[in-house]
Amino acid sequence: MADSLTEEAATAGSATADEIARYVVTEAVWAPSVHNTQPWRFMADGQQISLYADTDRGLPVADPNGREMMISCGAALFNLRLALRSTGYVPETRVLPDPGQPTLVAKVTWRQRARASEFERWLSSQVHRRRTHRGAFDPEPLPRGTLAALRGSAAAGGTSLRIVADDGGRAILAAAVETAERHLRLDAERVGELARWSPAPGSARSDGVPATSYPAQAERTDPYFPGRDFAHGYGWGLPPLSSARMPRATGVVGLLTSATDRQVDWVNAGQALQRILLTASASGAAVALHSQPTEMPWLRELIRAKLSDNAYPHLVLRIGMVIQAAESVRRDPDEVLFWSPRCAACLEVARG
Numbered sequence: 279m280a281d282s283l284t285e286e287a288a289t290a291g292s293a294t295a296d297e298i299a300r301y302v303v304t305e306a307v308w309a310p311s312v313h314n315t316q317p318w319r320f321m322a323d324g325q326q327i328s329l330y331a332d333t334d335r336g337l338p339v340a341d342p343n344g345r346e347m348m349i350s351c352g353a354a355l356f357n358l359r360l361a362l363r364s365t366g367y368v369p370e371t372r373v374l375p376d377p378g379q380p381t382l383v384a385k386v387t388w389r390q391r392a393r394a395s396e397f398e399r400w401l402s403s404q405v406h407r408r409r410t411h412r413g414a415f416d417p418e419p420l421p422r423g424t425l426a427a428l429r430g431s432a433a434a435g436g437t438s439l440r441i442v443a444d445d446g447g448r449a450i451l452a453a454a455v456e457t458a459e460r461h462l463r464l465d466a467e468r469v470g471e472l473a474r475w476s477p478a479p480g481s482a483r484s485d486g487v488p489a490t491s492y493p494a495q496a497e498r499t500d501p502y503f504p505g506r507d508f509a510h511g512y513g514w515g516l517p518p519l520s521s522a523r524m525p526r527a528t529g530v531v532g533l534l535t536s537a538t539d540r541q542v543d544w545v546n547a548g549q550a551l552q553r554i555l556l557t558a559s560a561s562g563a564a565v566a567l568h569s570q571p572t573e574m575p576w577l578r579e580l581i582r583a584k585l586s587d588n589a590y591p592h593l594v595l596r597i598g599m600v601i602q603a604a605e606s607v608r609r610d611p612d613e614v615l616f617w618s619p620r621c622a623a624c625l626e627v628a629r630g
């Protein structure tokens with residue numbers, strides 16, 4: 279309630295900079311992140327927020343270069359900018375503004391005002407509603423125009439969403455996901471790392487992938503894109519929605535790629551990813567994400583050479599229609615939002 283009051287005040291132009299900062303961070307934290315690690319921190323200073331990557335929440339085994347961490351931060355940056363738009367402010371964004379501070383992902387300031395467009399409001403309405411899907415889809419096709427809208431959502435900053443429509447390409451991608459998943463399950467270090475981010479049912483943790491967000495039983499599709507083993511053999515997860523044996527679909531398969539593979543491309547890919555996910559959600563579609571093959575350099579290279587015209591693949595996406603029951607968790611914004619001491623002298627006075 280407090281957050282929606284803040285939004286109203288912000289929209290009316292009467293909210294303070296601190297209230298706006300708190301509101302946009304409340305929205306930013308609902309971004310997707312690899313294993314729900316939520317690898318971000320925010321520093322508010324007047325009408326400016328700095329977004330930092332929290333390297334203590336990185337995945338040294340699966341993501342040693344921090345690419346997935348930066349994609350996750352990019353998704354949070356997109357939410358933050360969108361939240362500013364929804365309050366009628368125009369964000370000015372500098373991505374990786376200081377080469378001397380590699381964990382400083384972006385600085386965002388807001389001064390000018392302009393009404394949010396209908397499209398921006400449409401996307402904003404999905405920030406809390408969107409969930410990552412895991413498993414198969416209903417056979418129903420995507421609403422007309424959805425794929426064109428999703429491709430358009432990705433096309434900025436050198437990022438693309440490439441739809442892999444031919445049976446041969448889908449089979450190669452499915453085989454890459456399956457091969458990667460098999461390797462991951464046999465690698466004790468990777469299994470241990472994933473286990474640290476997949477808490478048991480009933481856990482009070484507000485990060486990691488909860489058992490309320492994946493199916494207890496793998497749903498086979500043709501071709502088959504296996505999900506990650508979050509339950510690591512304990513049978514955790516959601517029961518099937520219905521016992522009816524309807525044919526289940528793989529969905530439309532795509533690849534999120536960048537023309538080059540620098541840190542800035544990863545942040546931009548994350549921004550594009552979140553724009554795609556919110557656009558899909560607003561169209562009534564859901565998206566499943568597979569980063570298993572892009573975590574293995576040789577499989578990433580194979581996908582790059584065979585399916586993405588040498589652009590660098592980040593994620594495999596499956597897009598489809600489904601009624602979702604998944605629930606996720608987030609840390610409280612107050613755990614990740616810090617306030618810059620604006621006036622050291624005033625603080626000294628306040629301390630007495």
Ligand SMILES: Cc1cc2nc3c(=O)[nH]c(=O)nc-3n(C[C@H](O)[C@H](O)[C@H](O)COP(=O)(O)O)c2cc1C
Nearest residue numbers: 310311312313314346349409410567568569570606
């Ligand atoms: C870079 C990145 C990689 C991801 N890889 C996978 C994946 O391989 N399998 C999966 O089920 N989800 C994957 N996800 C989705 C996250 O697990 C999900 O965003 C997180 O658990 C929070 O849940 P939510 O998206 O439903 O809010 C990925 C997300 C990101 C940003």
